[in-house]
Amino acid sequence: MTKPLNDNTAEPSKPRRRSKTRIAHEEKILNSAEFIFASYGYTGATVEKIAKHTGISKQNLLYYFSSKDKLYRAVLENILNIWLDKLNLLNQEGDSPAEKLKHYIRDKLKISQTHPNGSKVFANEIINGAPHIGDYLSNNLNKKLQADVDLVKQWIADGKIDVIDPYHLFFMIWASTQTYADFSTQIQLVLNKDKLTEQDFDKAGDFLCQVILKGIGLKI
Incomplete structure (x- = not known):
């Protein structure tokens, strides 16, 4: 006997899997959107500018992301x-x-190096x-932050680091590492460079590790 169309016992349909081609197109659009939003801000950025930078039509872009707002959030x-990963x-x-x-400081700095436009959009x-x-x-x-804060509190309780406010420790790490993305132009001007190099980020990592770790009572 054929099941009626409204039979609630039927298995729910599985979500459609995104193809490799679609994923590649979305990543290309997101990379262009990062650059445009970082360069013009949300108000100044347009779907037309993002499409042109991607090398596709506006209609094609809207097939993948139906509005500027959804693309910005993506x-x-x-x-x-x-x-977070x-x-x-x-x-x-x-x-x-x-x-x-x-490792935490250097990983955060690495993201500023590899995703400067995304960092600027977030800022x-x-x-x-x-x-x-x-x-x-x-x-x-x-x-996720709460789990890390609890770990730092345990270090304090065990006498492994000085008594500090864990939240402000993370605020300091985030701010000091993200400045190499958000204010890269300022740093480049001061250092008289067109672009920050791998060596510049290595030096920044060494300096930040020294200052932050010593500041909470740890040896390098």
């Missing part, structure tokens, strides 16, 4: 997912606080009060 979520202090290599923090969003991703931050960042 750019923000993409950079945040990269940060890499920046988990609990999962960093090493057993000691010094080893874990060194502009935060400066403007996080109107598009406030909910995303509350639901995703806070939970």
Whole structure:
């Protein structure tokens, strides 16, 4: 007997898997969108500019992302997912606080080096009060940060580091590493360089590790 169309016992349809071609096209669009949003801000960026930079038509772009707002949010979520995936202090290599923090700082700095435009878009969003991703931050960042804060509190309780405010430790690490993306132009002008090199980021990592680790009572 044929099942009626409204039979609730039928298995739910599985979500369609995105093809490799679609994923590649979306990544290309997101990379262009990062650059345009970083260069012009949300207001100055347009779907036309992003499509032109990607090398596709506006209609083709809207097939993948139906509006500028959805594309902007996708750019923000993409950079945040990269940060959240890499920046988990609990999962960093090493057993000691010094080893874990060194890897954490250098990984954060590496993201500033490889995703400077995404970092700039995120910074502009935060400066403007996080109107598009406030909910995303509350639901995703806070939970992961709390686990790292609890780890630092345990280090303090065990006498492994000085008594400090864990939240402000992370604020300092985020700000000092992101400045090499968000204010890269300023740094390049001061250093008289067209672009920051791998050596520049290595020097920055050495300096930040020394200052931050010594500042909380750790030896390098």
